[in-house]
Amino acid sequence: MTENEDYLARIGTLIRDARQHSGLTQAQLAAELGTSQSAVNRIEKGQQNLTLETVSKIGSALDSELVGLGTSGPSHLRVQGETTLSGAIDVKSSKNAGVALLCASLLNTGTTVLRKVARIEEVNRLLEVLTSIGVKATWLNSDNDLELQVPRTLDLSSIDADAARRTRSIIMFLGPLLHRAGTFQLPYAGGCDLGTRTVEPHMTALRHFGLEVVATDHHYQATTSAVTGARRPIVLTERGDTVTENALLAAALYEGETVIRNASPNYMVQDLCFFLEKLGVSIEGIGTTTLRVIGRSSISTDVDYAPSEDPIEAMSLISAAIVTRSSITVRRVPIEFMEIELALLEEMGLRYDRSEEYMAENGRTRLVDITTHASELKAPIDKIHPMPFPGLNIDNLPFFAVIAATAEGQTMLHDWVYENRAIYLTELTKLGANVKLMDPHRVLIEGPTRWSGAELVCPPALRPAVVILLAMLAAKGTSVLRNVYVINRGYEDLAARLNKLGARIETFRDI
Numbered sequence: 062m063t064e065n066e067d068y069l070a071r072i073g074t075l076i077r078d079a080r081q082h083s084g085l086t087q088a089q090l091a092a093e094l095g096t097s098q099s100a101v102n103r104i105e106k107g108q109q110n111l112t113l114e115t116v117s118k119i120g121s122a123l124d125s126e127l128v129g130l131g132t133s134g135p136s137h138l139r140v141q142g143e144t145t146l147s148g149a150i151d152v153k154s155s156k157n158a159g160v161a162l163l164c165a166s167l168l169n170t171g172t173t174v175l176r177k178v179a180r181i182e183e184v185n186r187l188l189e190v191l192t193s194i195g196v197k198a199t200w201l202n203s204d205n206d207l208e209l210q211v212p213r214t215l216d217l218s219s220i221d222a223d224a225a226r227r228t229r230s231i232i233m234f235l236g237p238l239l240h241r242a243g244t245f246q247l248p249y250a251g252g253c254d255l256g257t258r259t260v261e262p263h264m265t266a267l268r269h270f271g272l273e274v275v276a277t278d279h280h281y282q283a284t285t286s287a288v289t290g291a292r293r294p295i296v297l298t299e300r301g302d303t304v305t306e307n308a309l310l311a312a313a314l315y316e317g318e319t320v321i322r323n324a325s326p327n328y329m330v331q332d333l334c335f336f337l338e339k340l341g342v343s344i345e346g347i348g349t350t351t352l353r354v355i356g357r358s359s360i361s362t363d364v365d366y367a368p369s370e371d372p373i374e375a376m377s378l379i380s381a382a383i384v385t386r387s388s389i390t391v392r393r394v395p396i397e398f399m400e401i402e403l404a405l406l407e408e409m410g411l412r413y414d415r416s417e418e419y420m421a422e423n424g425r426t427r428l429v430d431i432t433t434h435a436s437e438l439k440a441p442i443d444k445i446h447p448m449p450f451p452g453l454n455i456d457n458l459p460f461f462a463v464i465a466a467t468a469e470g471q472t473m474l475h476d477w478v479y480e481n482r483a484i485y486l487t488e489l490t491k492l493g494a495n496v497k498l499m500d501p502h503r504v505l506i507e508g509p510t511r512w513s514g515a516e517l518v519c520p521p522a523l524r525p526a527v528v529i530l531l532a533m534l535a536a537k538g539t540s541v542l543r544n545v546y547v548i549n550r551g552y553e554d555l556a557a558r559l560n561k562l563g564a565r566i567e568t569f570r571d572i
Contacts (some may be wrong), residue, residue, distance in 0.1 A: 070107030141565035176367035236310030367422035440470030514538035
């Protein structure tokens, strides 16, 4: 294979992975680009010469910074490995709670102030959508406090469709908007077709409030009718976080009682409940799988709320300490949502100290400080698999891949939720790990690993991308992680914050 053919094959693989992560078929991507499915197939096989303009168009269609010119191009990370970390770091506010609260702001025509909002790309996209329909958003200070003022009448015809398609969170606009507009249209990210596992549970829940949705070309066409007759409890067919949040958002502006069964009691759902209570919505059963909500016909309240800290970021930082065999203090860990993970790590041999509990700024979430110590880990006896809260969080499962690669023995990870995310964990083999893919849901990891530096392209999945970055911290020599936009979607200044602990990570762009 010539050097040019190898380059085209690598680009083709990257495009295929990004397309699959976006949920688009080859035909759908071809329609976005104004070309044929056969042309897309040739591109993904590395059999098609590409101009920079073409790759840039593909990157835009897939919400992936595949290529760019000058400072507008994708950013990469150069990591000097064999790092030992030290010092203390605060966990930032929850990304998923922040996203839910931005959507919830549409319920309130008073002034909403959210404290210490994560400045991540997902939040930026939602703010672009909100401001396009008339919401005034103002960053108040360097602490990332955000003020939102929602008009009584939203200009939904002016919605920023490009920004909306770049965030899967747009589906959580359905709950608050169904009370504010009889008929409306929302763009959706490619692949979110009605009837798929990720979307249909939302429709099942929201039909209880009179919402009917038809999927048209790249849009949800929503129509709301009056609810008549006795209302039965909403039984969610999937205990999903965003599904529960959408049902809560709809129930908040429904003047009457709504019972939601099989609800997720996860951290972002609890934060949303606490926020809705400050808006005057009554909610019983917070933290359980049955929620009883008494909504209001209208909400116009000045509200000030601080979302709690992010347990997934806390797990990321603890994992960084484990893989580099470092002693660091991770402050403001939401312990209620980390207890299973820490219990499993203790079983594997992790030594750590834990402070007394104290309250988050929302006055409801319990926090602790965790100080790690360099430890010799052994593989757990049983496989590691996620469960709905209070089980091991599905978003924390990938971190156990890099932890298991550090431990002595054989560990099986079973990601039964996502079809292909386990596949991305096999990228750790390029850094020296022994990771075998058993099927699309299971990987077998043999440790310990002698990590070695390599150059990799970021997989189009947030947590596996961060896992690779953490392994690079421990790897011998210099590693390069290319196209880290996906990490920036879920983490704020992660490289810079790790550098404050002693990491040596340089951000750069291609000339």
